[in-house]
Amino acid sequence: MRAVTENRGWVVGRRVVLRVALTLGWLLAAVPAHAVPSFDEVHRDWRASDWILLDRHGEPLQRLRADMQAQRGDWVTLADVSPAFRQALIASEDKRFYEHSGVDWRGVAAAAWGNLWHTRTRGASTLTMQLAGLLDDDLRPSARNRSISQKIGQAATALWLEQRWRKDQILEAYLNLVPFRGELIGISAVSQTLFGKFPSGLDARESALAVALLRAPNAPAARVAQRACGILRDMGQASNCNGLDGYALLVFSRPASVMTTRDAVGLAPHFARRVFSASRPPAGTRIVSTLDAKLQRMAVTTLRQTLRELGTPGRSRNVQDGAIVVIDNASGDILAWVGSSGPLSAAAQVDGVTSLRQAGSTLKPFLYAQAIAEHRMTAASLLDDSPIDLPTGGGLYIPQNYDRHFKGWISARTALASSLNVPAVRTLVMVTPRRFAQTLVSLGLPLTQSGDYYGYSLALGSADVTLLTLANAYRALANGGTASGVNERMPDMARTRGGDATKARGRDMTQTAVFSPQVSFIVSDMIADRQARTRTFGLDSPLSTRYWTAVKTGTSKDMRDNWAVGYSRHYTVGVWVGNADGAPMWDVSGVSGAAPIWHRVMDYLHRRTASLPPAPPPGLEHVAVQYSAHIEAARDEWFLPGTSQRTMTLSALATKAPGGPLWRIAGPPDSTIVALDPDIPPANQRLWFQVAAAWPKGAAWRLDGKPLAGRARVGWLPWPGRHTLELVDAAGAVRDRVHFEVRGATLDDGKRMRNASR
Template identity: 30%
Template sequence: MRQPKNWLIWRINKKFRVLLALVLLCLTVRSLPYLAPVRVKDIAQDTQAIEFSDRNGLPLGTLLTRDQEHTAVVPLNQVSPQFINAILAAEDKQFYHHGALDMKAVARSLKDAIQARRITSGASTITMQLARMLDPVPRTLPGKMREIWLSWRLAAGMNKDEILAAYINRLPMGGNIYGLEAASRNYFDIPASDLNLAQASLLAAVPNNPTYFNPYDHWKRLKKRQIYVLNRMVEDNYITPNQAERAYKEEISLAPRQQGIIAAPHFLFWAASQLPQQNYSQIRTTIDRPLQQFVEAQVQQVIRTLTPNNVHHAAALVINNHTGEVLAYVGSPDYFNEESLGRNDGVQALRQPGSTLKPFLYELALENRTISPNTILADVPTHYAIPGAKLYSPTDYDETFLGPVRVRLALANSLNVPAVRVLEKIGVQNFLNRLHQLGFEHLTQSPEYYGLGLILGSGEVSLWELARAYVTLARLGEATPLVTTFYQAGNLQKEGFQNRKSEWELITDILSDRYARATAFGVESVLALPFPAAVKTGTSSDFRDTWTVGFTTDYTVATWVGNFNGEPMRQVSGVTGAAPLWNRIMLHLHSHQEPAAFPLPENLVQRPICAISGLKPTPDCPSVVQEYLFTEDISNYERQSHTVNLPLEYDEWLARQDQPSFTSSSLKILSPHNGDFFLLHPGEETNRRGAEDAEGGGKQRLEFRLAAMPTQPVEWWLNGEKLATQSSNSLFWQLRPGKWTLQAKSGEMMDKVSFQVQLAEYRQTRRGFSIAKPPVLSH
């Protein structure tokens, strides 16, 4: 008889033990969150939306956090009590009376979910909703359990007010707006603390379905949802029925939908990525918004003009030389056109720079005394044997060679062979070191990788790096970091290059010499401005990239034109692609005040030299020019040569010439070139220097120039009409529309070229520049 009793006791003890184990298990599980609590600091919103303004406080746009979400964080005591009551009534009226979970609602929800094998009803408390915001999970049973676990951890580490504040600051409020403060300012243009009952109940209706109840897109739906919120507030005794009715009927005006980004989108995203790891809500940048918007418009206009030539993208950068401040930054014609790759940033993209690095090579060569200002360089067919590769034979854009040329002409006309020869003397490693000093941080390959082609663009650089280097040139060798925000201003260090100011001044003098570049570009090209400006163009292989970078004493402007996908343009070079954009921006920058003249090179002296030998001219020298000399070269300059003899390296070049070009009996028209095409700008009243001023100038003139002066006087004929007979090798002619044939005659010798002048549909003036259609003089 005792066995049943013992058996019963055993059964009771077993049930008790199981129950006790379950209780202990539940207590253990419920206690675990306290071993890993989530505290306020663990979920602090360290990143907020950053409002960017220009240098004068004009808004540029707001960059949004967390994948473009617009949010702002406020403490609970800065939230309208009306909204707190509204959100509690709508979402969790027992929030202050239960733990992390409302167990009755959870039990009901779990039962329904098990039966349907999916979530069919909600039981989410505010704490659970916050958990879902922090760690979004699928709406499955395992996902729900994970959400509950995080809710317990939140409740273990935070009090109710802290949880509510974190929740309110993360509420999805329609579109990419998150948090009550951001919603209040976006929709009503007021802080969250100033919300009245009507506004608060309206915003409390949005989080239930932010897209469906978006205030801008679905106002009627939102008003219906507002009724639900107000009724719940009445039921919970927060307000009276009369207050609810008045709140519903109150007229509410929404603030205009914010555009988000007003100007400089590429700059904003890049600048935000450069900010230190601190919490910024407002940033004042160095951008000048009116200038930025002007440059953006010009980029778009230039691309529209060049579209027939398969040109679709451009970028531009404007920098204040005195401060290093970035005033305008345009990365593409339209950031928001994703189909056209508009989000690509042409300022930071790496592309082949063409000839734009040449000024820095020549400066280094002058600094090291590898060359002198009066050095004569050979622009002749040259071949380099490269191990494991084809014979390297650099050529120029027009595949012609000029023979003996001065450093000035070699750089100003961007001749490739002389540049390669100078690089060969300097050494690729030494030049690469200088480029690194100038800030070209992406040239990371070995000297062998780049080879002599480095000077012609075999490496890849960004427009940002080019502009920074040219600012150093504009500052005569003083390097300065580029500044984009005003918090940077006190943390900048300037560096110099061995205090060799004269060499930088000489390079600037060459790049600003419109007459020196006349052979390649003409005197009055799009590069010629009505004030002192130094400029360099570049074109990468197969016309994939065109560059123009130049500066005045005040500003540096860098422009790039090409295609982000790398497609070649159709016969678009630096002077026809990027230069018109550079021209427009430069004219605009100086429309009210012209820049100061560039300083003349210090510690250098000017002397007449023979353009063929670089030495003091002798009677048989066919061409005499003025050029700077280093003072230490004066003694060598005085050494005269009785005859002008070209070295053997010129033999191949001489064999290609129709006639001996550098003897007193030669005759060859150097400018214009045969087939040149020029645009004439009506009403041009810009004074030119030199011979034009002496003749009373003031109109657009073209220089007729011989390669060398023959022994007999020269007769100039244009379309069969004799212009002049003179003893100098150049003549200036006032441009007139038409097709022209120019002849030069001297004794029995004659040379002729044909060119065309067409009337442009716009004009360029000295002040109040016309920039809707920029002046272009094609070559």
């Protein structure tokens, strides 16, 4: 009886197969050739879900997610898929893949037999039929099941594919198009996000887990592991089932790895976001940037290494963030852009290249350039580095040098190269904050307020700037005083996965002449002078290179930012070091934090490229200068036409009385108003009288017409009222005079002050 039943079932199965075959034959003849794409068309139209940033030589730098609906990696060739995965796929999904011609007739018969006796079978769907559903949305099954017409359509298309595609092409296309789990499409995405490796490295256990997802993409880990174990047994790898449940739970519960390429592991995330957000190209677009991958990699490594050194246990400097930008002087191409220290930072997504930070002393070269251009000084001019009090709307502004010491009379060259603050403020008094702010804006710096808003502190960099705009302003000095925009993308070098070019954003070729080539040359020569910077930095510092460079450091208030920005003949390098949250560093200045990084990047850039001093532009005068009283050593100095001097003497300045630099009252400034606080002991509220330079021979103080004992600096206990302070010479002639007022004391306070003064 059983034999009769089985024979009848076989006959029924054969009839079903014959009917399906006849139907498929008719459908195959009716399928138009253009209805199914060729393998080359499918490959060409493939789009990764990411944007891909390439360096100037085509090397991948960074991927950014563009398609949020699905996650797809690069197209993977069959040769780049591990043999273990291919074996697992065939064993699970289509054991006779290399034998059938698109439809597995033995499978169809087995399915028909199973349906007749209501038993479970694997089904008759081949990999080629599944690929047909991936290529045609109308043939794609719903979430629950496939209709009869879809099954027949898939079979007909599969037969068509097998006639025109090779088996390896069918398998390769399937591996790239098939969904695995959630948003993961294709073997590249599932391999990298779940297992953190490329498809070529998948082992038997990983392959079985990935293939098990094809039948139940969103099944729990235990169910996936159970099915994967069956696949491993079919592969003859049953031993790998040990511990598979725990491993599956680990794989599906840990955060997904970031998809990458074979040649890049997140080298330029901040730069990539900036480039792609500007145009929002379609997913899969590859844009060729101006970056150099080797330089970018070196800059990233150098920044992190230096910050780790600063954070060594036992001498931590409380610094975790930094940024680097490198610009080609001639073209404006950005060659390196490091936005943060990455894993060392608590705010790794913040781009330090475009963040607004206080500039510190990095603005001084532009200030001296403007003063020289306006013929208010020369590089040889003498400036007074002594205490100064400047009245402002908010009170007295009293600048200090970084080392809290004053150097007396020095040249402008020394003052700039050694980054002295008081001479810079005196220079800004001549230039005025309003005009200086206008110059900074012309250089491209993002000042949002007028110069009067910043006041005299603008000389010391109280304005907020970005590393990018600051470095590009220094590039203007390197280019003879001409400012222009930077380039981030190579022209006409954006392309999709298939190679179709998309128009890149045009380069900004607008140029603005801010300084003359002569002024730029003089200032560049000043900040390149290692002898002139010895007062502050010494001869052996990270600012000194074996080739020609011009560089300036800067440190903002409370050591919240420090900078090193400079240029050679070919490149401009800017470095910022600090904390993204604005927390102050501990004993980190521009020369100890940013300058070592700047030096190492410059050395890398010039490992095979020379940087010779620039040739002086026409019109400059090169004159031997001598200083009286051995203020500075004799040297040859550069001058604009008509401004040269061969001898710099203090006696000549002193004859300009009253008010000459030697006979000038430095403090308090004229019209000062001193407000006394009754809660502070009078002895702690002294007002200091001081001269601008060394104490002149025969000089004396006179307060309200009465002699006052003391010499260059006198502490006076304030007395309420209006007062006149005079500096007189030996003959009693007034050489300088200031008026000031003391307010805020009551009659009782006055008595206490009178008693205290006695």
